[in-house]
Amino acid sequence: MIKHESTASLALAGLRVLEIGSGAALAYAGKLFSDFGAEVIKVEDWEGDALRSFPPLLANSDREQQSALNAWLNTNKRSVTLGSNHVEEHAWLSRLAKTCDVVLDARALREGIDVLRRPVYGTRDAANTQNVPIEVCLTWFGETGPYSHYVGAPAVCRALAGAVYGSGAVEGPPHLPHDIQTGIVAGLAAFSSAISALLGESDGSRRYVLSIHELAFSVVEMEVGMVQDGRHPKARLGVNRFCTTHPGGIYKAREGWIGIFAHTGPQWAALCAAIGYPEHADDPRFESGPTRIRHADEIDAFLTPALLTRTATEWFEELAKVKFPAVLVPTMDELLVQSVHRERGAFVPVQSGTNQFEGVVVPFPLGDAGPLPGGAAPLKGADNPFYRSEDALAPRVRRACATEMKPPLRKIRVIDLTMGWAGPLAARTLADFGAEVIKVEGAQYPDWWRGTHYTDAFYKERLYEKNSNFALMNRNKLGITLDLTRQEGRAVLLELVKTADLVIENYSTEVLPKLGLDYTALTKVNERLVMVSMPAFGAGNDWSGTRAYGGTLEQASGLPHHTGFAQNPPSLTSYAYGDPVGGWNGGAAALLSLFVQARTGKGRHINLSQVECMLPMVAPFIIEQSVCGQTIPRQGNAHPVFAPHGVYQCAGSDEWVVLSITSDTQWQALVNLIEARQLSADVTLNQVEGRRLRKQEIDAQINRWSRQRSADRAMGELQQAGIAAGVVNPVWRVLDDPHLNEREFFKTIPRAYLGKYRATTPWFRETSAATEMVRPAPTLGEHNLEVFDRILGMTKEQQQALENCGITGTEATRKADRQ
Missing domain, CATH: 3.30.1540.10 (formyl-coa transferase, domain 3)
Structure with missing residues (x-):
């Protein structure tokens, strides 16, 4: 087994986790624990997890074959198997569960939700209240609702959630992704739930039940906002056609493939100039993303041959000079040699028996706290003798059941400097678990998800308050305004940072250093501060300045080479996939960092790479390339194991x-x-x-x-x-799904200026009822008075002075008008 220099310093060292059930969601949740030092005990029946049959297979020994993908999912775990005597095995498993801090339970995915009535550790009666682990249960559709007893599968959950229909050719069939992609999202959710419960463990043990169906919906949540605002085309637009802009896809270059996204007017103008057609920048048919998508065929008629005149690398370098969002779309062999990932240690050795190959690192770089740089997967049942010994079964955990449903993060304060989808989703995760999240915008620089077309109507009609996407992604937050380009605004922010536990930001890498607000500056006022930064390729490398959107991150991961049918070019999904994936990872990394902070009293800066967060989605193909030296061509909607x-x-x-x-x-x-x-x-x-x-x-x-x-x-x-x-x-x-509506996953709520809209509720449940939303997304500067008074103790005169000079405000203003 590969050793870490100091296992005691790993984020989750000393925790014991029981992983029972099957599937990629469970395995990835357990991997997040084990790769950060927890003792993870994987329990299988003797036939083993179905993942063991996923290709490519490794011939480990005469004893068993092992899936390389399964080995990667199970690095650094212990393996035990269940015997045939059901009564004795249940008693043993119950004793083992009571020694664990966390139980990850996915039995319902195979046995149905009725199994959840029988917790692994026994009943929650008075005799057991002092030995109750934190419990996170994975289900296909939740414990209630019309689908609750349906037979599930990752593809089925994804299809019902709206995350299949939009991808693929206009005439269909839509594209199905590899099952593991849904599993990664659900695994991140299970892990985040457990870490939140551990952060709030002074209240006692918690039980969370998750629906993979609802988690699959999270990757298309943006589109539900667009539907409500009337901005969605309500159609499948075709391969590499993105519903809000064009061009936003993947094109053949003289060598290789280039991925591009032109959202703003200046970006479109820069692309037109680069390809030798500057006159098209002023063509009224192409003035905005929504108009360009209506003329996509006309644009492709001149864009496609123009991009064939240079290599993908040449276009990437040329377009980077003008800050245009463009990236290489690598094949797996190209991805594995990209220095930007090699330098960050994105690819790590995985050992299974006598075999070794490369897999993907857990993308939360916490330094001395982990993750482990690779590891070994146990043979099935390798740890049976130890975990059936009295030493292993000695009681370890003395935690009572939580008696009050207080939010586990209610003592945490977060400063949210994010915009768009990925960063706000990461911060929303903490807000949903009860953290006080203070979203900071500028009256001159509001969150760009409020809108990017700065017309007169944008200001006069307050269109920046009428975007459902912004409302969906920023629930449960307080909102203030500060002009961080001015010293007075930065001074107020630093006063807030003094009181905070965490700052999360997704600005371009150069922004905060220019403002004097980088991590070094912030720790001068709060040395225990945790900060999570979320640039596309991470900070401190040659590609750190690359502009990116969610689709750009997907392009750069190489995933499009394994999406769709062989007769088409490498294919994007129809949504900004990298954004929700980045948001899920950003939230999980923030929670884990807060857990380390609580243990050590020390802060740290998490230099996240959002492209690296996409790599677990590509893990089956990276592993196949490493093991076999090549990958099979795109297989359309075929499954690597199951048929039909x-x-x-x-x-x-x-x-x-x-x-x-x-x-x-x-x-x-x-x-x-x-x-x-x-x-x-x-x-x-x-x-x-x-x-x-x-x-x-x-x-x-x-x-x-x-x-x-x-x-x-x-x-x-x-x-x-x-x-x-x-x-x-x-x-x-x-939005009209009978199951989701009976479960009150969507709720109609009012919000100033926007009126009534369909809001989503948090994706975790402690009871059968939906977790309540505390507040809708803030209007611009809505909580200035509350935050400046309650937290900073400002007088009304001080607050009025800030507003008078344009440092704060509750209305968006043009940059030229700020004085």
């Missing part, structure tokens, strides 16, 4: 259903349901290997059946037969 699996057309225009057969029993149920007698009689199809070889024939039979019924009816009949299936919902229909 895909998107099938239903009756009606652009209606689709996803199904995923994960067992031979489900296969028999399917052929009976669709009355495919010739398939049922063929014994070679009773195992998945045979079904993969006959994919086209089987898919044709499923399509014949599905085209005769609506997507809703197809889902209902398949679920009734015990088959994981779900409608491919467009995001605008997700």
Whole structure:
């Protein structure tokens, strides 16, 4: 096993975590614990987790084959297996669970939600109240609602959540991603829930129940805001067509592929000049992103041949000079040699038996607190003897059940210097768990998600208060305004920082140093401060100044080379994928840093790379490249293990259903349901290997059946037969989803200027009811008086002086008007 220089200094050293169940979500949550030093005990039945069969396979020994992907997901863990005697094994497992600080429980994904009525550690009765671990339970659809007893799968949850329909060719079928991508998001959520509970453990043990369906929705949450504001095209626009702007896709260069995003007018003008068509910058058809997407074919007619005149590297270097968001779109072999990632230690050795290959590091660089630079995966059952010993089962944890539902982070104060989606989502995670998050904007420089078209109407009609995306991403926060370009504004910010536990920011890397507000400056007033920075490629390297959006991060990760069908170019998803992924990772990194701060009393600066946060999404392909020296071409909607699996057309225009057969029993149920007698009689199809070889024939039979019924009816009949299936919902229909609405995942609330809108509720639950929202997103400067008075003790005269000179304010002002 690869050793860390000082394991005692790792962030989670001394914690014991029980990981029980199966699937990538559970495994990744456990990996986040184990790679930061926790003692993670992975419990499997003797057949093992289905992930063990994911390619590529390693021949470790005569004893077992091991999936390289599964090995990466299980570095630095311990492995125990369940025996056949159910009564004795349950008693043993209950004793083991009571020695743990955290239980990560995914049994419901395989056994159904009824299993959650029987906690691993036993009942929550009076006899057990002093030995109760923190518990995080993963479910497909939650414990309540019409879908709660549905058979789930990552692709099914994603389809129902609106995170499939928008990607792919106009004529379909939409694109399905690799299952692990949904698992990474759910794993981050489980980890964040557990760390929040550990930060608030003085209140006692907590139990969180998560819905992977609702977590899958988080990657398209932006589009729900656009639907409500009337800005969504309500259509699938095609491969590499981004709904809010154009060009925003991937283009062939003379060598390699270049990813570009032109959102603003100056960016479009810079691109036109670079490709030799400066006259198009002033063409009224192309004046904004929404107008350019309507003329995308015309733009591509001159853009595509122009980009073929240089290599991708030449375009990247040329466009970087004018701060245009452009990146290389690397293949896996190219990604693995990029120095920007090598220098940060993004790729780490993974050992499985006698095999060693490269995987992806956990992307939270906490220095001496971790993560471990790689590690070894245990053989199945390798730690059975120890964890069945009396020494291992001796009681360790003396934690009572929480009796009051107080927010676990209620004693934490966060200064939020973020804009857009990724940074505000990271800060919102802390706010949802109860932290006091103070969002700082400038009246002259408001969050750009309030709007970027600075027309007269923007100011006179307060359009900056009427953007649903901003409202969705900034709930539960206080909002103040400070002009940080002026000394008086910076002085007030420093006074706030003195009182804070954490600062989170996602400015371009040069902004805070120019303002004299970098981490060094902030620690002069608060030496225990934690700061999380979220640039695209991290700070301190040759690409640190690269401008990026969520789609840019996806392009730079290389993921598009493994999305979609082989006949198309490398393909983006239809949403700004890198933003929610960056936000999830930023929130988790912030929580973990606060946990270390609470243990040590020391602060630290987390230099996050948002592209690096995308690399776990690409892990199957990075690992395949490392193990095999190459990757297989894009496989469309085929699954690496399960068959049949895909998107099938239903009756009606652009209606689709996803199904995923994960067992031979489900296969028999399917052929009976669709009355495919010739398939049922063929014994070679009773195992998945045979079904993969006959994919086209089987898919044709499923399509014949599905085209005769609506997507809703197809889902209902398949679920009734015990088959994981779900409608491919467009995001605008997700707002009317009966399951989400019965669970009150969406709530209609009022907000000043915006009126009533559909807000999301936090994605974790301590009871069957939705977690309440404390407050809607702030209007500009809404909490100036409260924050300056309560926290800084300013007099009304001092506050009025700041407003009079334009340092603060409650209305957006043009830069030229600020004096």
